[in-house]
Amino acid sequence: MKTLVVCSGGLDSVTLAHHVARDHHLAGLLSFDYGQRHRRELDFAAEAARRLDVPHHLIDIGPIGAHLTGSALTDDIAVPDGHYAQETMKATVVPNRNAIMLTIAFGLAAAQTLDAVAVAVHGGDHFIYPDCRPDFIRSFQTMQNHALDGYAAVTLYAPYVERSKADIVTDGAGNGTPFARTWSCYKGGEVHCGRCGTCVERREAFHLAGVADPTLYEDADFWREACGVGRFVAEEVR
DSSP, X not given: OEEEEEOOSSHHXXXXXXXXXXXXXXXXEEXXXXXXXXXXXXXXXXXXXXXXXXXXXXXXXHHHHTTSOSOTTTSSOOOOBSOSSSGGGGGGOOTTHHHHHHHHHHHHHHHTTOSXXXXXXXXXXXTTOGGGSHHHHHHHHHHHHHHTTTTOOOEEEOTTTTSOHHHHHHHHHHHTOOGGGOOOOSSOOXXXXXXXXXXXXXXXXXXXXXXXXXXXXXXXXXXXXXXXXXXXXXXXXX
């Protein structure tokens, strides 16, 4: 199955790229610059493409992103600290982001006669992001079946949609994903902040998976407070 992976450069999508390279035919990585403040992740996506020896397609949709206002990921709004399962994390929603990106990805896949588009949405995203839920994945596939009817048949491959981020870490550990060469932090500093929702989720996922986390965080212990983990729980080697 010749597959194009939508890759932000984050832990989930880079792990998915290695997963596809192992189990399918990885045809390339596709990334989007939509004006996100954490766009340094795009460098990690490019690096992953070089490492996996596949093309890296970077599409600038900044003019579109500039109109999707009201998100802490694109506007001058403070990125909230804490766990994803908090109401404040809705400040990180970029409306219709995945629908826009996947529509472009399907067009590219159809033009290149590929079989599938892979996306790394997972179960931990469901509370905050409506376009990461199973119903969205199923509905988007139906829509694309109609949109490409008679021209191409492209499958939306979302192997993590019902799985946790800890499961993704476990998969990545098994497929050789270099976790240190991925970027998650929404604040986009020199190192991961350790306090934003995606840093907390990342730190927790390594803990739950029992896999050493190689990430350098400005605040390596905040995740315990955010996740309600006891102070005296043994911590895995960083």
